[in-house]
Amino acid sequence: MIALSRVSKSFDGGRSFAVHDVSLEIADGETLVLLGSSGCGKTTTLKMINRLVEPTEGTIEVDGRNVLQCDPIELRRSMGYVFQGIGLFPHMTVEANVAIVPRLLGWSAEKKQRRVAELLDVVGLEPSEYGPRLPEQLSGGQQQRVGVARALAADPDYLLMDEPFGALDALTRDTLQEELLSLKSRLGKSIVFVTHDIFEALTLGDRVAVMHGGKLQQMGTPDEVVGNPKTPFVRELFAKPAKQLAAFRDVL
Amino acid sequence: MDDSWISFVYERLPELGLRTVQHVMLTGVSTGLAILVGVPLGVVATRVGWTRGAVIGAVGILQTVPSLAMLTLLLVLMQKIGAVPAITALTLYALLPIVRNTITGLDGVPAELTEAARGIGMSRWQQLRLVRFPLALPVIIAGIRTAAVIGVGIATLSAFIGAGGLGQFINRGLALADTRLIVLGAVPSAMLALVVDFALAALHWAIDPRRKAGRSRRLTAVARATAIALPVLVFGAAGMAYSRVQADVTIGSKNFTEQILLGEMMAMMIEKHTDLNVDRRFCLGGTMICHDALARGEIDLYAEYTGTALTAILGQEVLADPDEALQVVRGAYRRRYDAEWLDPFGFNNTYAITVRKGDAQRNGWSKISDLQPQAATLRAGFTGEFVERPDGYPGLVETYGFRFGDVRDLDPAIMYTAVAEREVDVICAFATDGRIIAYDLVPLADDRHAFPPYYAAPVVRRETLQSHPKVREALTALAGQLDDATMQRLNYEVDENHRRPRDVAREFLMSTKLLPAE
Numbered sequence: 185m186i187a188l189s190r191v192s193k194s195f196d197g198g199r200s201f202a203v204h205d206v207s208l209e210i211a212d213g214e215t216l217v218l219l220g221s222s223g224c225g226k227t228t229t230l231k232m233i234n235r236l237v238e239p240t241e242g243t244i245e246v247d248g249r250n251v252l253q254c255d256p257i258e259l260r261r262s263m264g265y266v267f268q269g270i271g272l273f274p275h276m277t278v279e280a281n282v283a284i285v286p287r288l289l290g291w292s293a294e295k296k297q298r299r300v301a302e303l304l305d306v307v308g309l310e311p312s313e314y315g316p317r318l319p320e321q322l323s324g325g326q327q328q329r330v331g332v333a334r335a336l337a338a339d340p341d342y343l344l345m346d347e348p349f350g351a352l353d354a355l356t357r358d359t360l361q362e363e364l365l366s367l368k369s370r371l372g373k374s375i376v377f378v379t380h381d382i383f384e385a386l387t388l389g390d391r392v393a394v395m396h397g398g399k400l401q402q403m404g405t406p407d408e409v410v411g412n413p414k415t416p417f418v419r420e421l422f423a424k425p426a427k428q429l430a431a432f433r434d435v436l
Numbered sequence: 437m438d439d440s441w442i443s444f445v446y447e448r449l450p451e452l453g454l455r456t457v458q459h460v461m462l463t464g465v466s467t468g469l470a471i472l473v474g475v476p477l478g479v480v481a482t483r484v485g486w487t488r489g490a491v492i493g494a495v496g497i498l499q500t501v502p503s504l505a506m507l508t509l510l511l512v513l514m515q516k517i518g519a520v521p522a523i524t525a526l527t528l529y530a531l532l533p534i535v536r537n538t539i540t541g542l543d544g545v546p547a548e549l550t551e552a553a554r555g556i557g558m559s560r561w562q563q564l565r566l567v568r569f570p571l572a573l574p575v576i577i578a579g580i581r582t583a584a585v586i587g588v589g590i591a592t593l594s595a596f597i598g599a600g601g602l603g604q605f606i607n608r609g610l611a612l613a614d615t616r617l618i619v620l621g622a623v624p625s626a627m628l629a630l631v632v633d634f635a636l637a638a639l640h641w642a643i644d645p646r647r648k649a650g651r652s653r654r655l656t657a658v659a660r661a662t663a664i665a666l667p668v669l670v671f672g673a674a675g676m677a678y679s680r681v682q683a684d685v686t687i688g689s690k691n692f693t694e695q696i697l698l699g700e701m702m703a704m705m706i707e708k709h710t711d712l713n714v715d716r717r718f719c720l721g722g723t724m725i726c727h728d729a730l731a732r733g734e735i736d737l738y739a740e741y742t743g744t745a746l747t748a749i750l751g752q753e754v755l756a757d758p759d760e761a762l763q764v765v766r767g768a769y770r771r772r773y774d775a776e777w778l779d780p781f782g783f784n785n786t787y788a789i790t791v792r793k794g795d796a797q798r799n800g801w802s803k804i805s806d807l808q809p810q811a812a813t814l815r816a817g818f819t820g821e822f823v824e825r826p827d828g829y830p831g832l833v834e835t836y837g838f839r840f841g842d843v844r845d846l847d848p849a850i851m852y853t854a855v856a857e858r859e860v861d862v863i864c865a866f867a868t869d870g871r872i873i874a875y876d877l878v879p880l881a882d883d884r885h886a887f888p889p890y891y892a893a894p895v896v897r898r899e900t901l902q903s904h905p906k907v908r909e910a911l912t913a914l915a916g917q918l919d920d921a922t923m924q925r926l927n928y929e930v931d932e933n934h935r936r937p938r939d940v941a942r943e944f945l946m947s948t949k950l951l952p953a954e
Contacts, residue, residue, distance in 0.1 A: 267552070271553075273566075335556070
């Protein structure tokens with residue numbers, strides 16, 4: 185479980201806050217989507233979980249331990265990290281990319297090989313064909329699949345995903361969203377997913393946390409936030425989908 | 437013409453080989469050191485904010501120091517001639533391209549890759565080793581290539597301070613005004629630069645990770661092995677080139693013909709009459725480099741002139757009487773430098789203000805004072821040393837009370853052609869220079885005695901004479917054996933007939949029975 189308690193972040197010594205007094209919990213096995221437009225603080229919040237950014241105030245606990253008291257390197261190795269820039273290492277093969285965290289953890293060559301093949305399968309890439317390739321030989325969608333495989337390689341309990349499909353075309357995005365959806369239940373991991381895409385949020389999230397101006401507006405299941413908006417911002421955000429949902433219900 | 441070229445090169449093949457090996461060593465060791473120092477420095481500069489400006493600034497300033505100045509500066513600071521100051525200078529020059537490219541290369545790694553590396557849990561060192569450095573490598577290697585190629589070029593100057601290398605041929609060629617020697621040094625240097633550049637490009641190709649992925653493991657292993665073998669080879673060359681048989685006696689010389697001839701004569705006398713090994717370190721920069729080298733024990737002996745020692749080295753007033761000059765100089769050297777002036781060779785190679793014969797006849801010039809009325813319209817071509825030394829142009833101006841209209845610095849080797857071809861009107865020839873006759877020139881009498889006598893003699897470290905007493909005997913045999921006319925003739929043989937100094941020296945020594953006939 186991940187617990188954020190009154191977390192704030194200021195990059196300018198307190199004059200302004202990118203994240204302001206946010207408290208939320210992510211239960212084991214749950215997918216929480218942080219939804220909001222650019223600059224609302226959702227990415228910053230995510231990055232505080234694996235200590236890429238450190239909170240100015242408040243505490244963050246992963247499995248009951250304060251992240252500031254953990255070794256940041258080990259913390260990050262225990263969490264999968266996928267982000268919009270994909271960031272596959274261009275000088276390493278797909279295999280080597282996927283195996284990077286196991287390598288850092290000192291796994292045997294055999295164990296690494298098996299795991300790589302397993303994961304490439306899971307993300308839908310034929311291991312013998314794609315394994316030896318270099319990232320530049322893959323399409324954007326294929327690269328991000330490798331990115332996900334890399335994040336899963338050491339079998340972490342948590343997966344942090346920061347707008348992972350943002351740089352991909354709409355068709356590829358749809359395909360990957362669906363695959364992630366079906367993968368979710370198989371994986372059984374806790375996922376924190378950041379996006380500005382409303383539909384992506386509603387599709388993938390067990391719960392959705394809407395953020396704006398650094399503050400948490402509302403958190404709840406897709407039904408709850410759409411049907412029962414608690415703040416004007418949330419209402420506005422889901423106005424269109426809500427209308428469509430209502431209209432759809434009427435038809436039915 | 438072709439024939440003589442081929443035989444010219446063929447005769448010098450062994451030395452060409454030696455000089456090339458020395459050159460490779462100078463460049464290789466200095467580039468290697470620059471990599472060892474520069475790459476970490478570049479890494480630190482990207483990591484520790486404030487050091488970036490300081491490092492780039494410092495390394496950039498080093499680059500602006502003219503190479504020749506750097507070499508001689510290090511000579512003075514390090515109190516050594518030879519490979520050590522040369523390699524130090526070359527290393528300093530290689531730093532800028534390497535440091536700067538390391539910084540640029542690391543800066544050029546896309547931000548998302550560093551983010552990925554950090555996000556998945558790599559420590560800073562792992563980020564550097566596994567991601568940032570391998571991606572920066574192409575740019576870093578480009579910097580190393582630049583440094584190496586520049587290094588090959590600057591290494592040619594090392595000969596100036598006695599470090600050998602292909603520059604030795606260039607240096608000698610300049611001293612003897614022999615284009616063939618210059619070409620013999622310049623062309624191999626240029627070829628070496630191309631080879632080095634190509635070799636490093638091949639190395640880069642070999643370790644390029646992108647190509648590595650599609651290549652057999654064996655080829656990669658071979659490439660890696662070569663990359664390691666290369667520096668080993670260079671250091672091996674280092675050992676070879678500089679582990680000459682430890683010489684018993686090191687003889688230096690300045691860089692003009694007469695000095696090389698005297699050096700050869702002294703070397704041959706020692707080699708033939710004793711069982712000592714002689715190391716010839718000829719064509720060292722000028723008077724001060726030779727003197728400092730002698731004082732510090734870098735060389736054991738060389739031929740110096742009484743007048744030069746008196747005024748330029750000891751800083752005293754001109755003495756007209758040759759015996760008195762020798763006495764004073766002898767005493768001072770014993771006290772100050774622990775060195776002995778042996779008996780002079782016999783000739784007086786004084787500075788001679790020299791003009792074209794035609795001009796002398798037309799204007800009725802026979803002594804220096806005769807020049808006064810027209811001095812302002814005359815153009816003079818003097819050596820740099822002459823212009824700076826107190827016993828040179830300044831002394832002339834003080835004694836005769838006039839200046840020349842236009843004074844230029846000329847290399848001693850081209851002075852003669854310059855006056856013959858009317859580019860200058862007056863030069864500071866050396867009295868025993870054969871080219872005075874060859875170019876139809878007339879030396880003017882020094883009626884007011886501006887120039888001290890310049891009797892040449894072997895100057896030897898007392899330590900050397902004590903360890904090897906036979907050296908004194910061997911060299912004293914040369915005393916009084918060379919008069920002005922003879923020295924002039926021998927110089928002429930080398931300068932005009934382009935014979936090798938060693939051959940001319942040997943021939944002379946055998947003809948006077950100083951050396952046994954072979």
